[in-house]
Amino acid sequence: MTSAPTIGVLALQGDVREHVRALSASGARAVAVRRQAELEAVDALVLPGGESTTMWKLAEAFELLEPLRMRVKSGMPTYGSCAGMIMLADRIEGGVEGQQTLGGIDMVVRRNAFGRQVDSFEASLDFAGRGRLRAVFIRAPWVESVGADVEVLGRAEPGDRIVAVRQGPLLATSFHPELTGDTRVHSYFVEMVREL
């Protein structure tokens, strides 16, 4: 892919604008996605932070849940941050009754995991061998366990928990890189999109 890839940000709920800004700063053409036709037009997608239960219910109401699952399954590069990470998990702990995800990454994600100890915090962590970055966690999940095909890209204190993972074209972080002005995570994703 030589020209700028078109990357959608699922715009049902959550911090959409911040992701659009970070993607644009990372060399992508970023667009908001609310409908199936918009979803079909993008090369890749970001699932923003917000509230995974709300995102799931709105995706159902907007008839996007199945189209999203299909595109993720067919290999569309997708990056989920915080609530977006929950959406990409094959299995979740601590969800509400009946809570559904899109799935795609062979992992168990614990919802509101750090939140039981402390609601929001910052940590410095190594991301994908690209040096240390400041990570912002807001009622964040952590990754409880991963399957053999999942690459761990970052861990954080407290507890040395897994907070960044990749499985093929799917990337997920517990934290919110869109809030810090550091575009290394978004640049990593844009590179993934260009390579795939």
Ligand code: GLN
């Ligand atoms: N706790 C939220 C959820 O369950 C995620 C929080 C976030 O995205 N900042 O979806």
